[in-house]
Amino acid sequence: LPVSVTPKPSSLDLTIATTLQFTAHQSVTWAVHGFTGGTTTNGTIDSTGLYTAPAKINPPSSVQVTATSVSDTTVSDASTLSLSSDIAFSTIAFNPAAALLIENPDTLSTTLTGDPYTQGVIWSIDGCSAATPATAACGSINASSGVFTPPSVVPYASQSNPQAPATVTFRATSVTDATKFSVTNPPVTITSNVALNGFQVNGTAPPSQLLIETASYTLTPVITGDTGQGVIWSILSCSVANPATSSCGKFTDVKAGTYVPPPIVPYATPVTPSSTASVTFQASSVADPLISKTFTINIGSTIQLSMPASISNVLIGGSVDFTPKTTGSNVTLMNDTNQGVTLAINGTCFAPPNFGTSATIPCGSFNGNSYSAPPVVPMAPSCAANPAGCLGTQNRAQITVTATSVADPVHVASTTFFISSNISFTVLLGVDTTTLQNTGPTAATPTLAVGGPTSGYNTANYLESNAVAFGSVTGLNWQATAGNIQAASGNQSATYTSPAAVPNSATVTITGFAIADFTKTATASIPIVASKFVYANASSIGSTVQITIPSNASSGSLDLDFLGPTSGQITLACSNFVQLPNSSCSFSPNTTTSSSATGKTLVTLTLSVTRSGGAYLRPPLTPGTPLPGLPGSVSVITLLTLLILVFAAKNRIRFLWAPASQWNRAFAVLLLCAVVLTWAAACGQFSQPNTPTPPIPPTQTATGSVTVTGTPTTNSSASTDSLVVMVQVN
Known part of the structure; x- marks a missing residue:
């Protein structure tokens, strides 16, 4: 016979009853969810078909009750039983009252009605605003006691960009009927009382400034309301115009607050003696990333x-x-x-x-x-x-x-x-034709005649000499106190030209200034004369300039110039013959007019020498001794008497004691006596003369000199000058 189970289907509201009677109209074996007699999880059923509900309604909230024929176990029937309850929750309460604080635990509670077993609730956390919620992120709650242990960090949706509020959602689930629960809605706000009140440097109050030469500092926050999370240190800025980690320093450990100063004080530009620099730090709470504080401290050095x-x-x-x-x-x-x-x-x-x-x-x-x-x-x-x-x-x-x-x-x-510099040098008069020409063989100091910039004869070359420590820059700047000086290429020599008139000092100073060191100088000087004699034969300059008289000649010549602008006549003369007895000189022309245009007057000097001399009338006595028997006064009276007689005879004056016929013969005799006595008196035959130097023997050579003098006669600005001319007699 078929088995028929009633009621079918059926339901059981545990709030009303916890048992239900099933019938099958024949002898059957009862089972719940395939387990004969049922289980504590799904409920139990006895042999009479009385079903007793479990202590907890677990999803799915229905059970299947099966009756199997005892006589024919292949025949069975089943009924689905829906379990339910009318359990209700009161509003979930918090102690302390919300909002929740991460630093304080809280206890949640609710009151149930319609719970047939009064088993209470199971507490849980549905979630929080953290991006990846988890128990650690949202905190934890004791399932039975409802004690909520908040998280150590406020569970913002983004820790890097925290946005308030942070929330937590709690759930209370009936133990009797797991399908019955209550959820906090809206979610409960959770926050903190974290406060940053200052900071310390190396465990003490901050100094007036940090020093860049200090290897590192440890910054610690003065914090309350923390959950032991501390802070994250960062550098917001410093005085430098473009702050960066490298310019403001850096934190090598942002949690420990290990700060390494920059190697350079980060001043804003421009830097002045009164400039100061500072660094601004930010301490951000780890427990509540919305809580942060900035601290500014000066930074400098003891350099x-x-x-x-x-x-x-x-x-x-x-x-x-x-x-x-x-x-x-x-x-x-x-x-x-x-x-x-x-x-x-x-x-x-x-x-x-x-x-x-x-x-x-x-x-x-x-x-x-x-x-x-x-x-x-x-x-x-x-x-x-x-x-x-x-x-x-x-x-x-x-x-x-x-x-x-x-x-x-x-x-x-x-x-x-x-x-x-260590520069040293001298200025020397150069050896050149003009200098030698203007010097003469025996002159102690060279001189220059006046002339002006275009005369041509009044120049001298000066040289940089004995140069020491000039380095890479050689040469001199040249100056003259009068006249003009022109540097040659390279500035190591210069040509000086005398002025048109003799300067007041009559001597010109030539100064060389080292180009490499303008404070270093050397000088030379040269007298400036209004006019002077020089050798005219430029081709002979550098060798011995002299008049050479060949062995077969009695004279020689040399061309001379009388330099210096003048006018009128120049009187020429020779004097001071040395080792040249019985010599004479002549000039061609004998006197000359200078050319005022050039200042040069060319003359030819001719020197004549006597190679042999005549004999004296008698042997000489001591020089100055009167002739014997003829005193000097007698000689004079005798000479005057004879001259009177000659005069009288000439004019035919007849003396009383002389006959006229004899006057012609007497005149001839008197005239002869007058001539003889006159010659004797003129030639010093009435006294012993000084012994003259013997004439130059024809067979010997002689070396001497003669001084030549030129004297302008009409130009007061010109001056007399002499030149010693050397003479070689072969």
């Missing part, structure tokens, strides 16, 4: 930078080391961060004359920390208007070298110096 007030002996083309050191250097730098200094050259340097094409020159240069001096001593700005006027002065440009700390640009030091 010490100094330089000597001045440096001496900086030579042209030389170098000076400005490498910073802690001691014994031109730059003393202490407490540095290995950044060194920036070196700069200040000053305006003007070029000396004849150096370069620009009025100014670099005051030197730097290659790293090595300063290279210019190749010349630069002039001061006061020389700009008249550089030539500064030659020979000490108006050197003052050069300033400034060292600025790279690590702390507020620290600046400077030193000053002048460029100098």
Whole structure:
């Protein structure tokens, strides 16, 4: 027979009853969900068909009750039983009341009605606003007691960009009927009482400034309401115009607050002596990323930078080391961060004359920390208007070298110096045809005649000589106190031209100024004369200039010039014959008129010598001894008497004691006596004369000289000049 189970289908509201009677109208075996007699999970059924509901309604909330014929186990029938309840929840309460705080636990509670077993609820967290919710992120709740342990971090949807509010959703599920639950709606806000009240540096109150030379600092927050999470440190900004981690320093451990200062104080530009720098930090709470605070602190250094007030002996083309050191250097730098200094050259340097094409020159240069001096001593700005006027002065440009700390640009030091040199030199009169021509073989000092710029005969060459330590720039700037001086190519020599008139001092000073060091000078001087004699034969300059008289001749000649603009006659004469007895000279022309256009007057000197002499009338006595028996007074009376008689005879005067017929013979005798006595008196035969030098023997040579003098007769500006002419008699 078929089995028929009733009721079918059926339901059981546990709030009303927890049992239900099933019938089958024959002997059957009862089972729930295939288990004879049922289970505690799905309910139990006895042999009479009385079903007892389980203590918990677990999804699915229906069970199947099966009756199987005892006589024929292949015959069965089933009925589906739906389990339900009328359990209701009160509003979930919080203690302490919401909003929740991450630093405080909370207890959730609710009241159930319609629970046949009064088993209460099971508490759970449905989720929170964290992007990836999990128990750790949303906190935890005790399923039975409802004690909520909040998370250590406020569960914002984004920790990197937190947005309030953060929320948590809780669920209360009936133990009796798992299909019955209550969820907090809206979700419960969760927040914190985290507060940042300050910070410490290395465990104490912050100093007035951090120092860049300190290796690192440890920053710790003064924080309340925290859950032990601490803060994340970051650098918001610093004074530098374009802040960056490298310029503001960096945190090597953002959680521990390990801050490493920058190697350079991050000043805003431009940096002035009163500049200060600061760094702004931000501490952001890990527990509540919406809580952060900024702290600003000054940052500086204890760098010490100094330089000597001045440096001496900086030579042209030389170098000076400005490498910073802690001691014994031109730059003393202490407490540095290995950044060194920036070196700069200040000053305006003007070029000396004849150096370069620009009025100014670099005051030197730097290659790293090595300063290279210019190749010349630069002039001061006061020389700009008249550089030539500064030659020979000490108006050197003052050069300033400034060292600025790279690590702390507020620290600046400077030193000053002048460029100098070890240059030495002399100025010499050059050996050239004009100089020799204007000197003469026995003159102690060369002279120049006046003439002006176009005369041609009044020039002298001057040379730079004995030059020492000039470096790469040689040559001189030349000046003369009168006249004109023109440098040759290379400036190591110059041609001087005398002026048109004798200067007041009558001597011109030639000065050479080293181009490489305008303070170094050397001088030479030359007398300027209104006129002078010189040798005219330029081809013979450099050899012995002299009159040479051949052995078969009694005279020789030499061309001379009388230099210097003059007018009128020039009287020429010879004197002071040395080793040339019985010699004479003549000029052609004997007197001459100078050419005022050129200032040159050409004459030919002819010197004649006597190679043999005559005999005396008698042997000489002692010089000055009167003749014996004929005193000098008697000789004079006798001579006068004879002259009177001659005169009388000439005019036919007849003496009383003489007959007229005898006058012709008497006149002849008297005339002869007068002539003889006159010759004797004129030739000194009445006294012993000085013994003359013997004449030059025909067979011997002689060397001597004669002084030639020219005297302008009408031009007061010209002067008499003499020239010693050497003579060689062969």
